[in-house]
C-alpha cells in the first residue's frame with residue numbers, strides 16, 4: 095500500500111513523499127487521529143536545531159506525540175477503530191540496566207526516524223498502548239509529554255531522599271503544568287510549588303499550593319527537591335536559581351532541553367551535596383502509567399484538558415505548516431492537529 099509521508103525538507107518547508115507499507119508483516123497499521131506539536135519539533139521546523147544536525151536528519155517527518163485508531167492488525171487482536179497511543183521510541187536491542195529511551199541504538203520518531211505526520215503508521219505491536227473509552231483524544235494526543243513527566247517523577251522516586259515535604263517545579267509551560275499536576279496527585283500532603291516567569295501563566299496552576307514568579311521569590315524560600323521544566327536559553331538561570339534555594343542534599347530533575355551549553359554553579363552543588371539527574375523521553379511503562387493516571391484521577395484528566403491550547407484541522411500539507419506557524423504564537427497550551435489529511 096502506498097503511504098503519504100509529510101516530511102520537513104528544509105526549515106518551514108514540508109513536502110509529501112510516497113512510501114510503500116507492506117501489509118505482510120507483524121506490524122499494526124494505525125491511522126493518526128490527533129497529533130500534538132512538541133518544542134523539539136519546533137526546533138527542527140524553524141531550523142534552530144542547527145544547520146549541521148538538519149543536514150544529517152532531513153528530510154524527516156516531524157512529531158512524536160499522537161493518538162490514532164487501529165486500521166489493520168494482521169493478527170486481529172486489536173479491533174479496527176481501537177484508540178491507541180503510539181510510543182515514539184523504537185528499540186533495537188535490550189539492555190538489562192539501560193532503559194530503551196537511553197540506548198543510542200533506539201530510534202526516536204521525529205529525531206532519528208520519521209514521525210507521525212503520515213497517512214498511516216506501520217508500527218510494532220509493543221509500541222501501542224490501548225486507551226480506555228471516554229478519554230478525550232485531543233488531550234491524549236500529548237500523552238507522550240505526560241509520559242516524560244511521569245518518567246522523570248518515577249526516577250525521582252527511586253533516587254531522591256525521603257523528605258518530600260516541599261517540591262518545586264521551575265517552568266510554567268506545558269511540561270511544568272503536567273509535572274506539577276502529577277506531583278500534586280502523587281503527594282497530596284506535600285506542598286507543591288510552581289515557579290514561572292509571568293503571573294498570567296501561573297494562574298492556570300490552580301492545583302499548586304504555592305506559585306511565584308522567578309524574580310519575586312521570598313527571601314526565606316526553600317524546598318526539598320525540584321524539577322526543571324524550562325529548557326532553552328533560560329534553563330541556566332532556572333537551574334542556578336534552584337541551586338540557590340534548594341535545601342542541602344536535595345534532588346534536581348533536569349527535563350528541559352537546551353541547544354547550548356549551560357554554565358552551572360557547581361561550587362554550590364558540591365557544598366549542598368546535591369543530586370542532579372537528567373531524564374529524557376520515556377518508555378512503554380511510562381505510557382501505561384499515564385493511562386492509569388487518566389483512569390485513577392478523572393479530575394486530573396480534566397486538568398490536563400486545560401492544556402489543549404488550539405486544535406487545528408489538517409486536510410492538506412499547507413495546513414501542517416499553518417499549525418506549526420500558529421503554534422509559534424500560541425501563548426498557552428498545546429497545539430493539536432486533527433488529522434484529516
Ligand SMILES: NC(=O)C1=CN([C@@H]2O[C@H](COP(=O)(O)OP(=O)(O)OC[C@H]3O[C@@H](n4cnc5c(N)ncnc54)[C@H](OP(=O)(O)O)[C@@H]3O)[C@@H](O)[C@H]2O)C=CC1
Nearest residue numbers: 133265266267268269290291308325328349350351374375
Ligand atoms: N526531557 C524530555 O524528554 C522533554 C523535554 N522537553 C523540553 O522541556 C522544555 C519545556 O517544554 P514545554 O513546557 O513544552 O515548553 P514551554 O515553552 O511551554 O515552557 C517553558 C516555560 O518556562 C518558563 N520560563 C522561562 N524562563 C524561566 C525561568 N527563569 N524560571 C521559570 N520559568 C521560566 C516559560 O515562561 P515564558 O513562556 O513566559 O517565557 C515557559 O512557560 C523544552 O526545552 C522542551 O524541549 C519537552 C518534552 C520532553
Ligand SMILES: O=C(CO)[C@H](O)[C@H](O)COP(=O)(O)O
Nearest residue numbers: 132134202204205242351375
Ligand atoms: O521532546 C522530546 C521528547 O519528548 C525531546 O526533547 C526530544 O526527543 C529531543 O530530541 P532531539 O535530540 O531530536 O532534539
Ligand SMILES: [Zn+2]
Nearest residue numbers: 132133134158
Ligand atoms: Zn517531545
